[in-house]
Amino acid sequence: MIRLKNIAADFVSLFYPKLCLACQSALQGNEHILCTSCMNSLPETSYFRDTQQPVMELFNGRLKLEHAGSLLFFEKGSKYRNLIYQLKYKGKKEAGIFLGKLMGARILESRSGSIDCIVPVPLHKSRLRRRGYNQSAILAAGISPMLNIPVVEDVLIRKKHTATQTRKGRFERWQNVEDRFECRKASTLENKHVLLVDDVVTTGATLEAAGSCLLAIPGLTLSVATAAYASS
Ligand SMILES: [Zn+2]
Incomplete structure (x- = not known):
């Protein structure tokens, strides 16, 4: 058979x-x-090992982080962009597990393993329903067994930004496009070192919004990991 x-x-x-x-x-x-x-x-960065690198610098003065790293460089026109495209739009979850495992391996090699849990950047409900899964949660599912720590998906919630955007300057309007984040059952993450995971970091705006929300939880320390870093 x-x-x-x-x-x-x-x-x-x-x-x-x-x-x-x-x-x-x-x-x-x-x-x-x-x-x-x-x-x-594979165009791997050494950012999980390095403490002074562009992804750490990107969050300087914006988020208080223990560490921030990305697995791959994401150059314009690079064939490796297909990995994320296939994960996000073609249902190829195995691409996310693959990238997550590599991220976990690099984090394990470079750090003491003091992270307590993983929080994937959530999608808002309607997008999650349309796509059927959250690509960041797939990455987290790849990292989790490598670091032997759980994924927590019921604390950080994403809301569509509904504030009025009229009578604002161009820059403010651009900032306002970002969604809002909220934390529920926050006590779950009190005094924990949380690894916030997203697919790609470019301006860092989404991770900044999500990370600020988490950092309001008492005693929480934060690190950030993404599968790719796009310099612009
Ligand atoms: Zn190939």
């Missing part, structure tokens, strides 16, 4: 080969998610 299943799977992959989620070439039998060539040239 099992053998039959394998034969069927081979047969299907003959016509619909699994593709590398970065370069789209057909994967060989021993390759998963990425082909060997893409795997060997």
